[in-house]
Structures are given as structure tokens and as C-alpha cells.
Amino acid sequence: MTTPAQAEQYDAIARELRARVVQMSCESKAPHLGSSLSCIDILVAAYWGVFSIDPTQPDAVERDRVILSKGHAAAALYATLAKRGFFPETWLNTFAADGSRLPEQPAPPGRDSVPGIEAATGSLGHGLSIGIGMALAGRINQRSYRVGVILSDGECNEGSVWEAAMFAASQKLHQLVAVVDFNKWQATGRSEDVMHLSPMVDKWRAFGWHTHEVDGHDIEALIHAMNDTHADKPTCVIAHTVKGKGVSFMEDDNNWHYRIPTDLELRDAQIELGVA
């Protein structure tokens, strides 16, 4: 159960992270801001409220594994990892710059990457399958770690997501939690118009998953759902979100999939988020 003090802390972290990713996009001129803003609360829930991780031991064998399969929201992931203590927050100033360890989409763990990254993502439809492999390795080696994978709704266009969904269910991978950041948009259109995704929660249930449907900006609800698992099924949390969440003039406006905020817009966003 989240205490009122924790809830307040999570809310403050989420606002700070939002302001940070707007700044990162503005300064680096890197796109995908709307996609980054929609998954901030999911990341806060995952990294502060659900998964067992120690930023001082990013390679600990028993750590829970978290994969941001929607790699285009890398700015949100980097801001989260830095705030959580995996690396200095000053590194965020190098986002997408020449020679940086923070590319626009996460690089493979190792010298070109930062601590806390489990897999290079950005090509959609890979993360869930990789997460299954990690969960299977844990099961074979009798380890109890959990695996969390965050997907986008556009990503669910990929057939490989549904291959993975069927396989995870057949293996009864209870240690696997998928969260779909269901912001109702993909790069160039309403996700429902591009591919018939609805009813999203019924699809995952039909594929053999234990499911939850929550407000993807209610951190307490997200934490509860991600922890409310099933003994014989993987869990999927459909998180209803708003693309561009937290900045009024970006919310539900798909132009912010690619648009870069001006200095003035950055200032306005910071004021709205209360971190100016």
C-alpha cells in the first residue's frame, strides 16, 4: 500500500521527470516527447514502487529486470534511471549529443550504454520476447527475479508481440509483467484507426494473460496492478494514458510525436509542471 507521503513523493518525482524530458528534447532537438511524457508515471511506478533494483548493483544476479520496449521514449527512461541513482543526472545534459552514452534509443548494455539498461530497444516488438528469455533463464536457474516490459500501443501492431504473448502464457510465466502505455496514438495516426487494437484488455486476456486496466497516470493504481499477479499466468497492465501528459498544450496532440519544443514552450511547460 502506498502511504500518502509516498504518493506525494512519487507525484513530485513524476513532475520533475516530465520537466526534465521536455528540457532534454528542447536542448537535444530529439523527438518522441509525447511518447516519453505518456509513460513517465509507469516508469515511476516500476522503478520506485514495484521492482526490486539496487542502483549501486545494476548487474546483481537477483535484480528484477525492466525493459522499456518502446525505446523511442528513451529520454524518459534515462531521466528515470538518473533520478533513481543509476548514474549522475548531469549525464542527461549529453542526451543525443555526439559521443554521448545516451543515444536517442537505448544502446546495448556495455561501454556505449548506461547502467540500468537491460537491452537495446527501438526496433519495436522485441522487448517482450527478450523479457521472456530473461524470465526463462531465471526459472531454469531457480531464481525468483521478476521481469517487467513496457510496450506502446503502436508497438502492439507488431506480430512478434502476439507471438510472445501466446508463448509467455503457454509457459505460465507468472514472473513476467507487461505494461501497455495505451496513449491511443501512434506515429502518424490514432492507433485504433491504423490497426484495430480494441478491445485491448480483452485481447491480452484472450491470449491467456492475467489483466488489469488502470488509469496510467495513477501511480498507486499502477503499482497495485503490477504487483497483483497470478500464480499461473503472466500479467498485463493496460495503462490508459494521454500522449504528452502533464503539459497542457502537448496533451493528446500527436504533433508532439516529432515536434521539438521551443525555448518559450520549455519555459511554459516548466511553469505548468511547477519546476520553473
Place this chain on the structure above:
Amino acid sequence: MRNAFAKTVVTMAEQDPRVVLLSADIGNRLFDDYKSKFPDRFFNAGVAESNMISMAAGLAMNGMRPICYTITPFITARCLEQIRVDVCYHEQPVIIVGCGAGLSYASLGATHHSCEDIAMLRCLPRMNVVCPGDAHEVAAAIPAALAVNQPVYLRIGKKGEPLVHASVPPLEIGRALIVRPGRDVCLISTGNMLPVADEVSVIMRQRGVSVQVVSCHTIKPLDQTMLHDAFSRFGLVVTVEEHSLIGGLGSAIAEWSADHPHPSVRLLRLGTDDAFVHGVGSQASAREKQGLTAEAIVTRLEQTRITVARWPRNKRASA
């Protein structure tokens, strides 16, 4: 080769608790022994190759040594992007085993043929490409592939191919095997063409021509020592493969020879046409259509030997 693979993978799993076998709903009964011994390290991934490859990468990222298996086009072209990103980009030691090299499954039609896989896998950074020549080479190639600790593509035939080696040879990735030494022509074979190459050397010997037969089981990385020797000692070097002339063994060696010029050597490349093989037929009949029988190869060798012999001395020396 298929049975040698199934048998060897049991031995590997016995020796190494990290070995995990994944099959895309193929090999009915083939893996019964493995499954009974290591039920927790076998996964039937279903007819879902993309997921299988990415899962294998996830297993490898967490310390396991996955071996993925299904019919060649489905474990290469079908899921090439997963191999590229999840296996190669992440430098994970996943072994990808394609069963049914080239025209092995000729009778199933072009959907099951695979004459482009070497080309596709060879250009992926960090990928090793290994095509064993007979069942004994398969048995040796699997431990060798595990030992390199890198992505490996292992292209095997089906079952019942003739044996060329008398026993399991000492096989190292990137080190070709001289199967039969010779003086006049160097015939470099990869994969399941090895028995045919060997037959060619027998026929040519009866005609007074000494053919060296090389099993170039590793196409990437190429054995540079073997190539330097072949291009230094022979006037005619021939490559043979059950694969397109675009991008396979012959291409790889032509690229190498462009970078390491030996002007007095004629390189003859034999493989399949840049076309799908149409019409119903067995592997033997498909090979006939493609000129990949021992008799057809002997004819090509003899024709080319005449041409090479007619090269003016100054052209041979200064070309």
C-alpha cells in the same frame, strides 16, 4: 546431419548446464532423448520464429547458451531483424541452426529452399557462418560453435547425406579442412556439397588430374591461410556451394581475392542461379538443373582448364 545434430546437442547439454534448445515446432521425435533428459532446458517455441530468436537473446543475456533450430528459410529470412538486433547487436552467443541447407528440401518447393541464407547472415556484424560438410563435421561444429562465445549461424543438411570424413575431424571455426590434398586444381566446397566435391576429385583422378578438396565449413570468418595457399599454389581455384552465386562462399572468396590479388589464378564459382528453382523434383533433380552434380562439375572443370591453359603466358603473368 540432422541426427548428428540431435545427438551432439544432448552431449553438449550434459556437459554444459547453460545449454538450452529451442525448436520452432519442428523435429518431431528428433529431440526425444534431449527432452527426456533436460525437460526444463527445451522449449518448443511454436511456429513463431521471431519470438524464438529474441527469447534466445534474452536467455543468452542472462547467462544461458541457447541453440535455436528450425528449417533454414524460417530461421534466417523470416526473423533476420531479430537476429540482427537482438543477437548480433547485443553480441550474444546464440547458435542459430538452419536445417535443410540449399536444396535439401527440394521437393517441398521454393518456400523451403534456401539459397540466399549465407548471403543474408554473412553481412551481419559479429555473425559467424558455419556450413558443415557431413554429419561428422556437424558433430564437431557444435562444440566449436559453443566455444567461440559469439553469434553463430550453423547451416546443416537434412538426413542421410554421405559421409566424407572417416571420423569426427578436429574442427575449428575459421579453419578450413583439407579433405584430399591435390596438385592441379583446388576445389573449395562448403556445406552439403562436400560429398559431391569429393566425388569430382575421384573422377578427375581417373582422368589424370589431381584435385585438392577443401571443406570450407566456415564462410565467416574466412580461413585466410588456406586461401593464400590455394591462390599461391593453384592456377585454377573452384568454389562449389548449394547456394546462390550472389553472396555465398564464391562471393566471399571473390571479395577476398579482389583484396588479395593473384593475377595468374582463375577463380571459377559454382552454385545456384539467381532464380527460384521451379518444378517438382528431388534434391538430386534440382541439383541436376543447377549443374551441381559431380558429372556437370567435372565438365565445367575440364572446360575451364582448357581456357586457363590457353591463356597467353604474358597474360597469366601480368594480368
